[in-house]
Amino acid sequence: MAVIRSLKRTPSLLLEHPIVFVPVLLYGIVQLALQVPQLYAQSIDPFLSIGLSLALGVVSIFVFPFFQGGLLGMANDAATGDRTSIARFFAHGKTNYVSLLGAYLLVFAIGVTVSIAVMFGIFAGAIGFIASEGSLAVIAGIALVGFAFVVLYIVVVTAIHFYGHAIVIENARAIEGFKRSVALVRSNLYQIGGYVGLMLVGGAIVTGISVAVMLVAFPTTPTDPTATPDLGPVLLGYGGSTLLTSVFGTVYLIFSVVFYRAIARLDARDTAATPL
Numbered sequence: 001m002a003v004i005r006s007l008k009r010t011p012s013l014l015l016e017h018p019i020v021f022v023p024v025l026l027y028g029i030v031q032l033a034l035q036v037p038q039l040y041a042q043s044i045d046p047f048l049s050i051g052l053s054l055a056l057g058v059v060s061i062f063v064f065p066f067f068q069g070g071l072l073g074m075a076n077d078a079a080t081g082d083r084t085s086i087a088r089f090f091a092h093g094k095t096n097y098v099s100l101l102g103a104y105l106l107v108f109a110i111g112v113t114v115s116i117a118v119m120f121g122i123f124a125g126a127i128g129f130i131a132s133e134g135s136l137a138v139i140a141g142i143a144l145v146g147f148a149f150v151v152l153y154i155v156v157v158t159a160i161h162f163y164g165h166a167i168v169i170e171n172a173r174a175i176e177g178f179k180r181s182v183a184l185v186r187s188n189l190y191q192i193g194g195y196v197g198l199m200l201v202g203g204a205i206v207t208g209i210s211v212a213v214m215l216v217a218f219p220t221t222p223t224d225p226t227a228t229p230d231l232g233p234v235l236l237g238y239g240g241s242t243l244l245t246s247v248f249g250t251v252y253l254i255f256s257v258v259f260y261r262a263i264a265r266l267d268a269r270d271t272a273a274t275p276l
Contacts, residue, residue: 070093
């Protein structure tokens with residue numbers, strides 16, 4: 001099974017190419033640098049915090065594709081046995097930036113559309129519930145529609161999950177990346193099921209540990225929402241969480257690239273193309 005084989009290869013690749021962890025940690029530090037000012041701005045003025053959050057959100061839209069290209073490129077270097085470096089990270093990020101930005105903007109637009117649809121759905125469901133005076137049939141109907149929407153969302157997200165891999169690893173353009181991702185997912189449903197299951201379990205474990213770290217750093221909730229947070233607990237909590245997610249992110253990065261190459265049969269293709 002591709003999931004098991006990819007998981008077995010991941011530790012050795014991480015040991016052979018520890019440099020991959022550096023830009024992952026750098027991305028985590030960048031995110032931390034964006035979060036901390038928002039935390040302090042909230043204690044000064046909630047509207048300032050909202051404005052700062054929106055501004056930094058716009059910046060992250062244009063920063064993320066560069067990191068995505070660089071990280072996937074470095075992981076692919078490791079998977080193919082090529083030597084990788086920070087210079088290679090910047091080269092991959094620059095080479096794939098335009099295609100990844102175009103694809104990410106489309107994903108962002110889909111996310112905004114889904115968010116709006118969810119808001120209207122909740123509003124319509126609340127009106128229907130009130131109008132029906134708590135009818136069980138209406139409640140069941142609302143629950144069924146909500147469940148169907150969640151399933152559809154998961155299917156779509158899973159189908160386009162590997163668009164970045166296709167762009168970086170197979171030099172696809174933005175739309176081609178989505179098509180390639182959908183085709184691979186559709187033709188490897190059994191393997192994808194194992195991949196998604198493993199990601200859910202791993203994500204749940206990391207989330208649980210991160211929450212525990214934050215609870216240790218912030219054991220009590222401030223009674224005054226405008227109080228300025230102490231810098232020590234902030235750095236401990238967010239710093240510890242960033243380090244943890246960076247470690248997990250590096251493992252996931254290598255694993256996902258090895259898995260992609262397996263279901264796309266790129267390693268077999270490279271082996272066949274190598275002269276004896």
